Amino acid sequence: MITLRLRGLAAGRGGRLVVPPLDLVLGPGSALLVTGANGAGKSTLLRTLAGLLPPLAGEVSVEGAVAADGEPARRVAEVAHYLGHRNSLKAGRSVAEELGFWRRFLGDTGLGVREALAAVDLGAAGDLPAGVLSAGQGRRAAMARLLVSERPVWILDEPTAALDERAQARFAALCRERQCTGGIVIAATHQPLALEAPQELRLEALRPAGVGEAAAAAPGGGWDELW
Numbered sequence: 001m002i003t004l005r006l007r008g009l010a011a012g013r014g015g016r017l018v019v020p021p022l023d024l025v026l027g028p029g030s031a032l033l034v035t036g037a038n039g040a041g042k043s044t045l046l047r048t049l050a051g052l053l054p055p056l057a058g059e060v061s062v063e064g065a066v067a068a069d070g071e072p073a074r075r076v077a078e079v080a081h082y083l084g085h086r087n088s089l090k091a092g093r094s095v096a097e098e099l100g101f102w103r104r105f106l107g108d109t110g111l112g113v114r115e116a117l118a119a120v121d122l123g124a125a126g127d128l129p130a131g132v133l134s135a136g137q138g139r140r141a142a143m144a145r146l147l148v149s150e151r152p153v154w155i156l157d158e159p160t161a162a163l164d165e166r167a168q169a170r171f172a173a174l175c176r177e178r179q180c181t182g183g184i185v186i187a188a189t190h191q192p193l194a195l196e197a198p199q200e201l202r203l204e205a206l207r208p209a210g211v212g213e214a215a216a217a218a219p220g221g222g223w224d225e226l227w
């Protein structure tokens with residue numbers, strides 16, 4: 001059964017510390033809700049966990065999971081789905097074609113494309129170009145991407161933004177099913193998300209060194225000119 005272990009994991013952008021070192025253990029069936037104000041570093045942390053940004057310090061290790069090649073997984077990216085702010089669907093191709101691409105790319109170990117679309121109430125939209133989907137439909141198509149390939153870790157950035165109430169409830173149920181089968185769900189969100197017994201990690205925005213001084217000293221009002 002899978003466990004993720006964060007040891008002194010610090011995340012940042014452009015060499016600037018955004019999330020101070022964290023120690024955390026996420027065992028099978030667990031969930032982590034990452035909260036905090038705009039700019040606090042939620043996306044930065046999630047992208048670091050997903051292997052899309054290098055940690056500034058420390059590490060995240062994976063134990064007890066097997067990668068697609070049958071070897072023990074060494075990196076979270078080998079066993080995780082990452083759902084970012086964008087839906088990762090090419091506008092000119094049909095929703096079904098796009099999901100078919102992701103199914104081949106990520107490993108065809110989950111639901112078939114039509115089954116996955118039905119599971120997110122998008123059964124009638126498979127032949128539409130992805131670019132014509134509404135914001136909420138696009139998000140549901142992205143949810144279907146989580147289902148076409150079986151991966152134990154879901155890393156989700158604002159997953160329910162744009163979803164109506166029914167779709168939010170459906171998505172939360174899918175996350176809990178992931179937990180029930182021993183998976184791990186990590187979600188950054190400003191909205192309630194009904195996960196099973198989540199740990200909460202609230203991030204506080206760090207003030208970049210020297211910002212106050214620079215603003216005070218800048219001619220013409222400093223930061224005010226940016227708004």
Ligand SMILES: Nc1ncnc2c1ncn2[C@@H]1O[C@H](COP(=O)(O)OP(=O)(O)OP(=O)(O)O)[C@@H](O)[C@H]1O
Nearest residue numbers: 013014018036037038039040041042043044045188
């Ligand atoms: N590509 C980048 N280069 C430099 N700084 C960045 C970059 N992307 C984000 N930042 C900065 O990193 C900090 C954290 O941003 P991040 O997107 O992680 O916040 P967040 O908590 O996810 O915010 P939100 O709730 O608005 O989505 C912010 O100060 C932001 O300006």
